Amino acid sequence: xxxxxxxxxxxxxxxxxxxxxxxxxxxxxLMEVCGGQTHSILKxxxxxxxxxxxSLVHGPGCPVxxxxxxxxDRAVAIASRPDVIFCSFGDMLRVPGSHTxxxxxxxxxxDVRIVYSPLDALRLARENPxxxxxxxxxxxxxxxxxxxxxxxxxxxxxxxxxxxxxxHVLVPPALEALLSSEDVRIQGLLAPGHVCAVTGYRDxxxxxxxxxxxxxxxxxxxxxxxxxxxxxxxxLESGQARVENRYPRAVVREGNPAALRMIDDVFVVSDRxxxxxxxxxxxxxxxxxxxxxxxxxxxxxxxxIEVNEPExxxxxxxxxxxxxxxxxxxxxxxxxxxxxxxxxxxxTEGACAAYFxxxxxxxxxxxxxxxxxx
Amino acid sequence: xxxxxxxxxxxPTPLDHGDIVQxxxxxxxxxxxxxxxxxxxxxxxNPHLDxxxxxxxxxxxxxxxxxxxxxxxVKPVFFPGGDIGSLSVHGTVNxxxxxxxxxxxxxxxxxxxxxxxxxxxxxxxxxxxxxCGHVGVTLVTGxxxxxxxxxxxxxxxNTSGVGRVREGVSVGPARAAAGDAVLVSGPVGxxxxxxxxxxxxxxxxxxxxxxxxxxxxxVGALLEAVPETHVLRDPTRGGLATALSEVAVASKVGxxxxxxxxxxxxxxxxxxxxxxxxxxxxxxxxRFLAVVPGEQAEEAxxxxxxxxxxxxxxxxxxxxxxxxxxxxxxxxxGSHRLLERLSGEQLPRIC
Numbered sequence: 177x178x179x180x181x182x183x184x185x186x187x188x189x190x191x192x193x194x195x196x197x198x199x200x201x202x203x204x205x206l207m208e209v210c211g212g213q214t215h216s217i218l219k220x221x222x223x224x225x226x227x228x229x230x231s232l233v234h235g236p237g238c239p240v241x242x243x244x245x246x247x248x249d250r251a252v253a254i255a256s257r258p259d260v261i262f263c264s265f266g267d268m269l270r271v272p273g274s275h276t277x278x279x280x281x282x283x284x285x286x287d288v289r290i291v292y293s294p295l296d297a298l299r300l301a302r303e304n305p306x307x308x309x310x311x312x313x314x315x316x317x318x319x320x321x322x323x324x325x326x327x328x329x330x331x332x333x334x335x336x337x338x339x340x341x342x343x344h345v346l347v348p349p350a351l352e353a354l355l356s357s358e359d360v361r362i363q364g365l366l367a368p369g370h371v372c373a374v375t376g377y378r379d380x381x382x383x384x385x386x387x388x389x390x391x392x393x394x395x396x397x398x399x400x401x402x403x404x405x406x407x408x409x410x411x412l413e414s415g416q417a418r419v420e421n422r423y424p425r426a427v428v429r430e431g432n433p434a435a436l437r438m439i440d441d442v443f444v445v446s447d448r449x450x451x452x453x454x455x456x457x458x459x460x461x462x463x464x465x466x467x468x469x470x471x472x473x474x475x476x477x478x479x480x481i482e483v484n485e486p487e488x489x490x491x492x493x494x495x496x497x498x499x500x501x502x503x504x505x506x507x508x509x510x511x512x513x514x515x516x517x518x519x520x521x522x523x524t525e526g527a528c529a530a531y532f533x534x535x536x537x538x539x540x541x542x543x544x545x546x547x548x549x550x
Numbered sequence: 551x552x553x554x555x556x557x558x559x560x561x562p563t564p565l566d567h568g569d570i571v572q573x574x575x576x577x578x579x580x581x582x583x584x585x586x587x588x589x590x591x592x593x594x595x596n597p598h599l600d601x602x603x604x605x606x607x608x609x610x611x612x613x614x615x616x617x618x619x620x621x622x623x624v625k626p627v628f629f630p631g632g633d634i635g636s637l638s639v640h641g642t643v644n645x646x647x648x649x650x651x652x653x654x655x656x657x658x659x660x661x662x663x664x665x666x667x668x669x670x671x672x673x674x675x676x677x678x679x680x681x682c683g684h685v686g687v688t689l690v691t692g693x694x695x696x697x698x699x700x701x702x703x704x705x706x707x708n709t710s711g712v713g714r715v716r717e718g719v720s721v722g723p724a725r726a727a728a729g730d731a732v733l734v735s736g737p738v739g740x741x742x743x744x745x746x747x748x749x750x751x752x753x754x755x756x757x758x759x760x761x762x763x764x765x766x767x768x769v770g771a772l773l774e775a776v777p778e779t780h781v782l783r784d785p786t787r788g789g790l791a792t793a794l795s796e797v798a799v800a801s802k803v804g805x806x807x808x809x810x811x812x813x814x815x816x817x818x819x820x821x822x823x824x825x826x827x828x829x830x831x832x833x834x835x836x837r838f839l840a841v842v843p844g845e846q847a848e849e850a851x852x853x854x855x856x857x858x859x860x861x862x863x864x865x866x867x868x869x870x871x872x873x874x875x876x877x878x879x880x881x882x883x884g885s886h887r888l889l890e891r892l893s894g895e896q897l898p899r900i901c
Contacts, residue, residue: 177816180823189883221885283572292750292825398883513893514574514581524826535876535888 183397184220192402193225199409203229205361206408207354207497209347210368211238211525212396218534220398230409233361233497234530236350237368239315240267240523241495242450243343245483248273251312251341253478255281255288260476261304263297264312266290271519274484294326294340301330301338310472313340318370320344320461321435324442327463327470341472342462345448347371348379349459354496355387362497364408366394366401369423374439376431380419388417395423442467451519452492491518494527501531508532578787578833579892603722604648604784607715614715616651618642621708625899627670629748631740631759632835634707635677640762640835641786641901642711643685647769648782648838650721651713653685658692658709663702674705685764687711718777725780726801730869731847733840735768735854736761736862737813738790739832743821745900752825758817763836768853768860772840775853781841786901788892789831793839794867795877795891804873807889809881811866830879831892833900841869 182188208214214234217223223232236242252273255262262278269278269288282288287307291297294311301309313323323340330338347368355362367380372393384391390411394404404422411417421427441464448460463471488506493499501507501520511517513532520526530536574581591599598606605618622638632640643653658678662671682689740761747758765784773779781801783793790812798805814829822829836859842850847865854860877889 177819177823180819184882186883219887220881220883221887222883224885225883279572280570283570512580514584533890533893535878535890 180397183395183399185399189225189398189402192399192406196230196402196406196409197227199406199413200227200230201413203231204363204409204412205231205233206364206366206405207233207235207362208366208394208401208404209235209237209351210370210396211235211241211523211527211530212370213237213366213368213394213401214527215525215530216396216398216401218530218536221534222398222401225402226405230405232405233500234494234527235365235497236354236450236453236495237316237347237371238495238520238523238525238527239319239343239345240271241491241519241526242345242453243268243271243314243519244449244451245274245485246449246481247341247343248277249275249481249483250473250478252276252278252281253481254310254341254472254476255286257308257476259308261287261289261300261307261309262312263289263291263294263300263309265292265314267523267525268312268314270513270516270522272486272516272522274482294323295329298326298330298335298338301335302333305337308337308339308475310476311338311340313342313344316345316347316368316371317375317439318368318373320443321374321432321438324438327442327467328438330470331467339470339472339475340463342443344443344461345450346445346459346461348383349456350450350453351380351383351391352386353453353456353459355383355389357496362389364389364412365391366404366408367391367419369393369395369400369426372421372423372427372431374432374435376429377419377421377427378429384417384419390417391419393419393421393423393427395426450495452495486517489518491520491528494520501528502536504528577892579792583891601722604645604782605651605711607649607651616646616649616713616715617710618645618649619708619710620645621706622901623703623706623899624745624901625703626745626749627674627704629745629760630757631744632762633674633677634705635674636681637760637762637835637901638707638709639678639681639685639687640764642709643687643713644765644784644835644838646711646713647764647766648721648784649713649715650719650773650779650782651715652770653687653711653713653766656682656687656689656709656711658689658707660692660694661702661706661708662694662696663704664696664699666704671705674707681764685766716773716777719773719779721779721782723781723783723797723800726797726803726805726841726869727780727843728803728869728871729844730780730841731844731850731865732794732805732807732867732869733842733847733851733854733863733865734785734790734812735765735837735840735860737815737818738785738834738837739814739818739822739829741835742789742832742900743818743827746825747821752821758815758821761834761836763859765836765838765859768857768863769838771853771857771860772842772850776842776846776850778846779840779842779850781839783839784834785837785839786833786835789829789833790839791828791830791877791889792892795889797841798877799875801869802874804870804875805867805877806870807867807877807879809879811864813862813864830889835901844868
């Protein structure tokens with residue numbers, strides 16, 4: 177399969193893994209920022225190919241995971257209304273709110289639909305003029321252009337029954353917050369390639385400089401990830417700390433100008449609360465004032481939300497790279513994908529879900545890895 | 551009968567009474583298992599049901615009969631490569647084949663929504679008749695119900711089937727042993743992706759069709775050549791990974807798979823990459839998995855390949871004594887991945 181197989185070629189992958197082993201002379205800790213990268217690493221078992229001293233910790237790059245509980249509860253309240261068709265990406269449906277999740281709202285009679293694009297939600301609004309169609313606009317900068325386009329089109333078409341519940345978050349302010357914390361153990365970052373395809377990587381340059389941390393723009397295939405790791409350790413070994421683009425087939429420094437124009441038109445940067453991490457200044461998008469009549473948070477008065485975060489969920493530490501999912505006492509026992517305590521066990525980009533699905537729950541003591549299958 | 555296997559049988563925990571049924575309870579994964587363990591098995595407890603195979607094997611006189619039932623709610627009713635009619639025959643005869651049986655008789659129950667086009671009903675019935683003729687199974691009894699418009703979704707079909715278990719054959723999910731070889735009869739994931747693409751209007755730019763087909767002939771050839779075959783499973787909901795993971799648990803053995811040997815069509819891989827699915831968890835409706843003694847692996851492979859529908863058969867792994875209960879995939883790049891049973895619902899209403 178073109179555009180995939182060449183980045184999974186066993187010989188090429190091994191060659192880069194060998195070069196990493198040759199380069200590394202002392203222990204280093206890298207964080208891959210994006211949950212999609214975490215899943216690739218575990219799915220392909222890339223951590224097995226790395227030298228013992230090089231450890232990867234998993235970052236906050238799972239938008240579903242960091243969507244605040246208050247926002248989930250708000251989504252549940254809106255989706256429960258009989259006049260609403262609530263549209264969301266599938267991931268969001270099983271994320272536990274304070275009392276229930278969207279999937280249970282659906283099973284209980286709410287009209288909750290999984291869509292693959294915000295434009296599908298727009299189509300539903302056109303087809304159902306008597307219903308109010310709400311799209312749950314969750315995501316990093318990656319999904320912002322398409323969501324912005326849906327808002328912009330709805331406004332142009334004068335669709336009065338369409339609105340969006342916006343929970344967009346931004347990567348660079350989150351990295352700034354992580355690297356500014358006192359006991360930071362991250363020495364290098366693999367920056368999220370898809371986010372950078374939209375935004376470019378200029379915003380990462382001051383972060384690398386301020387914290388003395390190499391930041392390598394990295395893709396998602398095995399070869400991409402290993403090349404990202406190689407670039408990061410090469411910089412670390414030679415005392416450098418700059419932004420480097422190892423995903424040039426998708427990313428340029430300035431980003432995608434058309435996408436950025438669309439974002440600028442529809443969204444404004446705002447402070448945002450991150451589930452498990454806390455409030456981060458200027459780390460999210462909200463709708464620009466001229467689109468406020470399309471803001472579901474304004475359209476629907478669902479006041480009186482009392483948030484109730486389960487105490488046993490340590491996803492905040494997982495999202496900050498301070499706790500490995502398998503180190504959590506609830507992991508795989510009280511917390512599973514069917515009965516998740518937190519969003520990191522649900523999302524296809526969540527680190528706990530990745531550990532669970534790729535068998536890291538029971539990794540310790542397994543002889544499978546030591547012996548191989550060959 | 552939806553089947554599953556694991557060690558929870560002796561001590562079922564009650565279901566949550568405040569809970570409601572969700573799509574994933576019918577998904578063939580862990581929630582389905584829980585429903586079976588905690589509700590169905592305790593309610594009807596008997597040795598035939600407790601074995602939780604693709605069907606039950608009962609003895610009448612001197613004859614071992616396989617008996618199975620399956621309901622079909624696929625959406626859309628007509629999909630590339632098949633329809634609910636042919637699928638309802640294939641699904642049940644394949645379950646009988648997975649018991650080591652030759653299918654003999656079928657029943658059919660149709661639940662039709664008021665307003666369903668008579669011409670569509672005729673197409674469905676014609677497809678069922680053609681599928682029966684193709685397999686050589688006789689549909690001997692049936693039932694029809696019509697529900698109010700809006701209270702069904704076009705048409706649902708249930709089929710039950712009876713077959714005669716072959717002389718000298720004894721297959722079961724708990725019979726895999728160290729040293730055995732694992733084979734799959736052809737590329738996996740075609741059915742799930744073809745139905746999904748048809749339903750969601752995803753243009754794959756190729757003519758991917760469902761693999762829905764009877765596996766009776768290749769299974770017959772296999773059992774003729776290797777009657778000692780230990781396990782037969784069809785990788786329907788939950789796909790290849792869920793089916794083999796269940797075998798590893800039931801047989802208390804480890805299973806090692808080679809990713810590079812598992813056949814997956816490029817169209818299926820591409821669609822899975824795009825949609826975030828793993829082809830090893832996507833359903834097939836015309837494939838089967840066999841676990842055979844290692845020394846007879848080549849014979850088994852040749853036998854399956856000799857029959858229509860088995861041409862793409864491959865040896866994909868082996869059974870080991872280490873790591874009982876675990877299914878481990880060696881990836882193309884040489885790393886390892888533990889494959890668990892499907893959790894949650896991957897693709898609703900594909901069969």
